[in-house]
Amino acid sequence: MKLVKSVSICLLATTLLTSCGGNKEEEKAESSDDGTSISASESVDALKKMADQAEEMSKNGPVETVDFRKLKDLLPADAAGLARKEASGEKNGMAGFNISTAQGEYRNDDGSQSVEINIVDAGGTGALMGLAAWSIIEVDKETENGYEKTTKYGDYKAYEKYDNASKDGEIAVLINNRFIVTAKGNGIEMSQLKSTLEEVDLDKVAALK
Structure with missing residues (x-):
């Protein structure tokens, strides 16, 4: 199930790293005027959490989806x-x-x-x-x-x-x-x-x- 986990991480990386922007101000977790910026470190933590959850899901194998x-x-x-x-x-x-x-x-x-x-x-x-x-x-x-x-x-x-x-x-x-x-x-x-x-x-x- 490693491929499942890899696919998930690839799908997530673009979503989260785009949301955090990637510049130094965001890496310091400085908030924008609306107070909603997401730091790079927070995005990495979220990616790790998602990867762990994806791996946990894969342990029992995929469930057959409904018609x-x-x-x-x-x-x-x-x-x-x-x-x-x-x-x-x-x-x-x-x-x-x-x-x-x-x-x-x-x-x-x-x-x-x-x-x-x-x-x-x-x-x-x-x-x-x-x-x-x-x-x-x-x-x-x-x-x-x-x-x-x-x-x-x-x-x-x-x-x-x-x-x-x-x-x-x-x-x-x-x-x-x-x-x-x-x-x-x-x-x-x-x-x-x-x-x-x-x-x-x-x-x-x-x-x-």
Whole structure:
């Protein structure tokens, strides 16, 4: 399972090291005006923690992911008041593990509002860490235009990002260290995005085997 761990680390390195920037001011962990800078040392610590978790996950071997058709069945017919225009799914494998994905696309007639819902089953492998790096680190950032933070959605670890000017944003939820449900929206309020997760029914996602 060393390859699984290596793949995860590669996926994570870009995410975390980009977030910390890499200049000397950030290495000293000096905060920006919004107080949210991440130092290089903190990113390295997070990478190590993720690598350890990926290795722990790999000890029992990958879990067989559910048929992507079951994930598709959980895509709602409407999201944030927008009709579903397309639903797709697939299952991909690499290095002894599989990932099942279902995607729903929702939009109004003129395309000014849209939502994309993704339900992913990473099978509890180290690949999960590359798909949800935010589940290990803590983020809390706010600007004049919007915010980005890790939080909780019910009992689940979640990540939110929103731009007030463009009304673009996303919310992602990690379920049972295996499933990731993400809703991304353009031209809609964050409250509408959050409501789409209720339409997906996260408890049904958690019950999948």
